Amino acid sequence: MLTQDFEKLLDIGIALSGVRELDELLDKILCEAQLLTNADSGSIYLVNGDKLVFKTSRSNTYFKRWGEAKTREIFRSFEMPITKDSIAGYVALTAKALNIPDVGNLPSDSEFHYNSAIDKKYGYETVSMLVLPMLNRDRKIIGVLQLINSTSGDSVVPFTEAHQKITSSFSSQAAVSIQNAELTDDLKNAHLDTIFKLSAAAEFRDKETANHIKRVSHYAKLIAQKLGYSKEEAELLFWAVPMHDIGKLGIPDSILQKPGILTPEERKVMEQHCVIGAVVLKDSDAEVLKKSRIVALTHHEKFDGTGYPQGLKSKAIPIEGRIVAIVDVFDALSSKRCYKEPFPEEKVISILEESRGKHFDPDILDVFLMNMNEANKIRGSHQDTDADFDKYIGLKNIDLNELLK
Amino acid sequence: MLTQDFEKLLDIGIALSGVRELDELLDKILCEAQLLTNADSGSIYLVNGDKLVFKTSRSNTYFKRWGEAKTREIFRSFEMPITKDSIAGYVALTAKALNIPDVGNLPSDSEFHYNSAIDKKYGYETVSMLVLPMLNRDRKIIGVLQLINSTSGDSVVPFTEAHQKITSSFSSQAAVSIQNAELTDDLKNAHLDTIFKLSAAAEFRDKETANHIKRVSHYAKLIAQKLGYSKEEAELLFWAVPMHDIGKLGIPDSILQKPGILTPEERKVMEQHCVIGAVVLKDSDAEVLKKSRIVALTHHEKFDGTGYPQGLKSKAIPIEGRIVAIVDVFDALSSKRCYKEPFPEEKVISILEESRGKHFDPDILDVFLMNMNEANKIRGSHQDTDADFDKYIGLKNIDLNELLK
Numbered sequence: 099m100l101t102q103d104f105e106k107l108l109d110i111g112i113a114l115s116g117v118r119e120l121d122e123l124l125d126k127i128l129c130e131a132q133l134l135t136n137a138d139s140g141s142i143y144l145v146n147g148d149k150l151v152f153k154t155s156r157s158n159t160y161f162k163r164w165g166e167a168k169t170r171e172i173f174r175s176f177e178m179p180i181t182k183d184s185i186a187g188y189v190a191l192t193a194k195a196l197n198i199p200d201v202g203n204l205p206s207d208s209e210f211h212y213n214s215a216i217d218k219k220y221g222y223e224t225v226s227m228l229v230l231p232m233l234n235r236d237r238k239i240i241g242v243l244q245l246i247n248s249t250s251g252d253s254v255v256p257f258t259e260a261h262q263k264i265t266s267s268f269s270s271q272a273a274v275s276i277q278n279a280e281l282t283d284d285l286k287n288a289h290l291d292t293i294f295k296l297s298a299a300a301e302f303r304d305k306e307t308a309n310h311i312k313r314v315s316h317y318a319k320l321i322a323q324k325l326g327y328s329k330e331e332a333e334l335l336f337w338a339v340p341m342h343d344i345g346k347l348g349i350p351d352s353i354l355q356k357p358g359i360l361t362p363e364e365r366k367v368m369e370q371h372c373v374i375g376a377v378v379l380k381d382s383d384a385e386v387l388k389k390s391r392i393v394a395l396t397h398h399e400k401f402d403g404t405g406y407p408q409g410l411k412s413k414a415i416p417i418e419g420r421i422v423a424i425v426d427v428f429d430a431l432s433s434k435r436c437y438k439e440p441f442p443e444e445k446v447i448s449i450l451e452e453s454r455g456k457h458f459d460p461d462i463l464d465v466f467l468m469n470m471n472e473a474n475k476i477r478g479s480h481q482d483t484d485a486d487f488d489k490y491i492g493l494k495n496i497d498l499n500e501l502l503k
Numbered sequence: 504m505l506t507q508d509f510e511k512l513l514d515i516g517i518a519l520s521g522v523r524e525l526d527e528l529l530d531k532i533l534c535e536a537q538l539l540t541n542a543d544s545g546s547i548y549l550v551n552g553d554k555l556v557f558k559t560s561r562s563n564t565y566f567k568r569w570g571e572a573k574t575r576e577i578f579r580s581f582e583m584p585i586t587k588d589s590i591a592g593y594v595a596l597t598a599k600a601l602n603i604p605d606v607g608n609l610p611s612d613s614e615f616h617y618n619s620a621i622d623k624k625y626g627y628e629t630v631s632m633l634v635l636p637m638l639n640r641d642r643k644i645i646g647v648l649q650l651i652n653s654t655s656g657d658s659v660v661p662f663t664e665a666h667q668k669i670t671s672s673f674s675s676q677a678a679v680s681i682q683n684a685e686l687t688d689d690l691k692n693a694h695l696d697t698i699f700k701l702s703a704a705a706e707f708r709d710k711e712t713a714n715h716i717k718r719v720s721h722y723a724k725l726i727a728q729k730l731g732y733s734k735e736e737a738e739l740l741f742w743a744v745p746m747h748d749i750g751k752l753g754i755p756d757s758i759l760q761k762p763g764i765l766t767p768e769e770r771k772v773m774e775q776h777c778v779i780g781a782v783v784l785k786d787s788d789a790e791v792l793k794k795s796r797i798v799a800l801t802h803h804e805k806f807d808g809t810g811y812p813q814g815l816k817s818k819a820i821p822i823e824g825r826i827v828a829i830v831d832v833f834d835a836l837s838s839k840r841c842y843k844e845p846f847p848e849e850k851v852i853s854i855l856e857e858s859r860g861k862h863f864d865p866d867i868l869d870v871f872l873m874n875m876n877e878a879n880k881i882r883g884s885h886q887d888t889d890a891d892f893d894k895y896i897g898l899k900n901i902d903l904n905e906l907l908k
Contacts (some may be wrong), residue, residue, distance in 0.1 A: 099506070099509075099510070100505070101506075103509075104504075104506070104509035104512075104513070105509075107509075107513060108509070108512060108516065108672060111513065111516045111517075111520075111676065112516075112640065112675055112676055112679050113513060113640070113737040115516075115676075115679045115680065115683060116640045116679050116682070116683075118683070159749070170657065173903065195545075198865050199508045212542055219841065235517065235518070235521045245594040267513060270517055271513070271516065271517055271520075274517050274521050275520065275522070278520060278521075278683065281523065281687075282686075282690065284789075285687070285690045285691065285694065286690065287788070287789065288694065288787075288789035288790070288792070289693065289694040289697060291788075291789045291792055292698060292701075292789065292791070292792060293693060293697060295783060295792060296697075296698075296702070296705070296746070296749065296783075298783065299705065299749050299750075299752050299783040300701070300704065300705065300752060302752040302753045302779070303752060303753075304782070314553040341701070342720065344701065344704050345704075346709060347705060347752070348707045348708075349705040349824055350756055350759070351755055351756040352707075352756070373675055373898055373903065373906075374898065375704075376708070376903075376906040377901065377906070378700060378701075378704040378707070378748070379702065380906060382673075382693075382696040382700065383691065383692070383693075383696075384689075384693035384696045384697065385693070386693055386697070387693070387696055387697060387700060391520060391906060392907065395903065395906050397657060398908070400560065407903060408903050408904075408907075413693055416907065421724065450664070491781065493775065493778055496778065496782065498778065498781075498800065498812060498813050499813075500814075501708065501778075501781040501782070501785060501796060501800050502797065502800060502801070502821065
């Protein structure tokens with residue numbers, strides 16, 4: 099390889115290893131591979147068990163014809179077995195790179211076969227292919243990088259030796275980055291699972307369901323997005339909101355589960371849950387716990403200063419508290435509780451409107467009400483079942499040996 | 504640079520980006536830099552606020568003289584301000600690499616100065632130095648790579664242009680890997696904090712303290728290590744153990760907090776906490792939650808089959824359950840409770856011994872008892888204070904505005 103090829107590879111390696119979001123990374127890898135080889139199109143498949151799962155594709159031809167969004171939509175998701183019945187499958191099975199000048203001219207005794215169904219369906223003519231196994235550090239196949247139709251001027255030409263060399267080196271770099279991104283994803287998902295599971299556990303004594311926590315978190319994220327939060331900030335709020343009622347763990351059953359109206363003294367104890375939650379969550383450097391501490395402390399403050407525990411007023415209430423105040427009440431009104439059916443949407447909205455500027459920040463309320471369609475979708479995807487309201491039901495016919503596995 | 508230099512750099516880049524443990528990574532970076540430049544010694548400093556913190560060093564001379572362990576112990580931890588008063592400080596301040604043929608011969612008007620105090624203290628003669636800024640992708644300084652005394656045969660020689668070129672390219676790769684490892688550390692720490700905070704919150708209603716959870720987790724990890732678990736497996740158990748009593752959230756105050764002895768019916772409800780915990784934690788792909796589900800379900804099983812909820816016997820009880828059974832009882836006996844002082848060590852041991860083969864797996868008990876010294880150290884580092892036993896004390900004089908920050 100030439101010096102500038104190496105320098106390019108080093109630069110790409112540095113750029114790749116900085117991308118921690120898997121989707122963004124895969125697209126970047128494919129884009130770089132396309133540039134290194136003048137390929138018209140390309141795809142990345144990742145190994146999942148005994149299947150290859152299609153992850154991303156780029157195509158100058160299709161992007162020109164349909165635009166990027168539509169192309170991605172069409173080729174969004176399919177999977178194929180890892181067998182010799184497809185070129186990518188063959189590469190995943192054998193870990194050998196294939197550089198095919200013309201897929202229409204494969205010898206009749208070829209070990210691999212080209213399936214032209216997709217070409218025919220979408221009016222594309224695949225000629226040359228360069229298909230590379232992506233091997234991680236343990237030399238295990240984690241995916242396949244497929245490049246189609248190298249171009250020179252207006253013609254389709256075969257991929258060269260040099261193309262194959264540079265992309266082979268590149269694809270090992272890419273594989274390590276993919277594996278890192280997957281590990282990061284796993285870490286994040288494990289953390290988020292822990293937050294939702296333990297937060298739901300904390301609601302065991304209360305009348306709230308696990309879905310209540312999920313809905314409220316999604317509504318809060320929705321508002322954050324519409325307020326122009328960055329993706330990361332909106333995500334952070336989503337992670338923090340589940341823990342907003344964790345302080346109820348410090349409230350005795352006799353008050354938390356009292357069926358009637360609380361006495362003023364009991365109410366005072368109950369209101370302590372905001373402070374208890376914030377105390378429990380304090381003393382951590384983790385951004386998510388800092389954020390959840392703010393939410394726990396302030397989600398019962400009211401815009402006119404009549405809330406608790408501090409009686410903060412207006413913009414003195416952290417925005418996270420003002421957001422959760424709205425979505426927590428919205429969820430209580432719009433979903434079933436053991437003592438009530440969900441209110442119809444008009445009633446929910448009119449109750450929220452009545453509290454505009456009193457309980458709720460009017461600007462944030464406007465943003466939320468303008469996005470009722472999306473809120474309703476969230477509610478639809480996280481509905482409670484009857485069983486959710488009697489948590490002990492789930493314990494009756496449980497197979498303990500299943501839990502042991 | 505030569506083709507083989509580039510190939511080496513690509514390989515190193517791939518190797519580095521696969522290392523996710525920061526300490527291991529720093530050592531690997533330094534080792535590779537030493538090899539690339541024939542340096543006798545070297546160190547890595549990372550930027551922390553306005554300081555450079557010494558992280559790792561390697562030295563052929565010192566390793567030969569004292570061995571690796573002692574050398575690392577001597578140079579374990581020091582920090583220095585980022586100013587022109589040291590060479591590393593100068594490089595961190597200016598982001599300029601320095602290639603100094605002889606630090607004893609710096610011009611009198613030099614902008615940077617060599618401090619020979621450490622050389623004098625340990626009998627080392629620093630001559631040539633190559634000191635490089637480590638820049639991340641945003642061109643921010645995250646650390647300094649310092650190489651000392653390039654050697655050729657038996658002589659110390661200046662670092663060459665070629666050395667400087669190859670390590671400069673290498674140090675940007677290294678910086679990205681370091682940043683990735685730090686982000687991974689942050690993710691893990693945030694997750695672990697969440698586990699400990701929420702698990703401690705779940706004990707709010709109970710008489711257990713946050714330190715109880717920490718001690719029990721450390722004892723369990725200690726046993727796992729002594730049983731020959733891999734570092735990762737021992738760590739996973741450490742993460743899973745805090746959640747072992749999460750199912751107590753499903754037990755009413757009237758039973759959980761009952762001062763006297765439970766009736767048989769109440770006992771039956773109380774014993775449900777193992778099942779509730781396992782149910783709450785199920786349905787996650789996260790390894791830590793799977794492990795914690797097993798611990799939650801089985802930590803009250805007894806080796807002779809008289810435990811609950813399943814009455815599993817002997818090795819049919821998952822090993823995690825057998826480990827936590829021992830350390831949970833050990834901690835109850837050896838630490839203060841609101842109703843008792845800690846028992847003396849001999850009494851604790853004799854009580855555990857009485858249950859050998861009945862409550863406890865005899866082999867695991869042996870392993871634990873053989874490591875009482877380390878267990879006592881753990882207890883010493885996580886002692887309860889009086890305030891830990893009255894959780895509401897902490898709420899009395901709290902400054903809510905502090906919690907808002």
